[in-house]
Amino acid sequence: MNQNDKSSAALSDVTRDSVSPAVIKRLPRYFRYLRELLRNDILRISSGELSKLMHVTASQIRQDLNCFGGFGQQGYGYNVKYLYGKISEILGVNRNYNAIIIGAGNLGSALASSPIFEKRGVKLVALFDVNPNVIGSSISGYTVLPMEELDQYCAEHTVDIAVLTTPKEVVRETAEHIASLGVKGLWNFASTEIDLSHQGVVVQNVHMGDSLMTLCYELTQNGDTRF
Amino acid sequence: MNQNDKSSAALSDVTRDSVSPAVIKRLPRYFRYLRELLRNDILRISSGELSKLMHVTASQIRQDLNCFGGFGQQGYGYNVKYLYGKISEILGVNRNYNAIIIGAGNLGSALASSPIFEKRGVKLVALFDVNPNVIGSSISGYTVLPMEELDQYCAEHTVDIAVLTTPKEVVRETAEHIASLGVKGLWNFASTEIDLSHQGVVVQNVHMGDSLMTLCYELTQNGDTRF
DNA sequence: TAGATTGTTAATCGATTAACAATC
């Protein structure tokens, strides 16, 4: 949307050069803050102002954004709408990726019912499960399909992302199966890590439990009058 | 459990000195792999073997573990059971922290029904919600309590961690309210970031959406024959 | 033009890796 040819070409050139993982990990955070600014009708912001808001240095913001091109203007700052558009483009928000959920248990249902996909331009298209009690039931407007239909479904539809919310015991074989069907992205919620990079499949392992443990660690360090 | 006084004292000394954030973030991963080794009756491992398993350098493993003390033995390697115990201790797994969930919606229910707390030595003790349709219902054996009873509950019970699964619109005020009741740890699932470090409250913001966006970014970089 | 703020280079800081002496 609203993209001019010149900067779009420049963008592709730059994004092909590998950008540091540290920078990439920060992009979604910029995306969130820019959206919030836009929601509050703030149309212009300097790296200095944004740095106060986000609690990072202005230097880091300018450095980060410049990995992808000169999105600002000297003496003015950044046009929030334009910058938001660029970050969205970089993150692939306007690519309309299709996602399926494998495992329509509690977590799968929670994800299906949440706006998490929609807000990031990802379209949830189907849910699958092995449990006969769940198959055929309706979750957030989706009829849960049996796993037996997965192959056919993937053959007939474009599926970019599979969300894995199966028990961890079966997640590795499920992942390999899905990869064999040509799905190129896995979003894995099982605590078992998956690596299919050798097959050209990108994986994000979520590990909510690690986050809980880090919290416990910090609690344990932090004063902790109970002990 | 099974802790000898000398090494325990040494441990406290070391943990008080601040360990680098990069190391801390890796601890839960060691915890996971060590548990898995133990489950497979592997009682001894060298940094070299563990490095192959975890796809990190042996040097990093030895460096990381040494932040907390000499847990290995030259010429032998590491005793898996002992090391697992030590990491557990560092992460506070045996401290029996109590947690409550605020917001018994889809995600809150999913967490309550999962073994995520139990596996890390955290005890879920109650769920709260504002929705009259949810209050009084039973989720995974817990009767959902009305938010009005939160203050009294926290006064009468020890609550270490509050899990925030409320809509993001109310998460900041909820967080401040909970902090005012003396709860020292927040596990926040709303996409709005919370910082209450000035009040001595530790917070882990989960941001599942950021993970999804990073996946989309990688998909976009990775070949991506659709475009 | 003068003021402001970016883009970018150089300096600093922290984290990772390599190497090896200590030691089981």
Added chain:
DNA sequence: TAGATTGTTAATCGATTAACAATC
């Protein structure tokens, strides 16, 4: 003892911050 592997120091690498010239 000889072999293996840790603990630890030193070297490298990458990421962050500071500084300032370019420029709107």
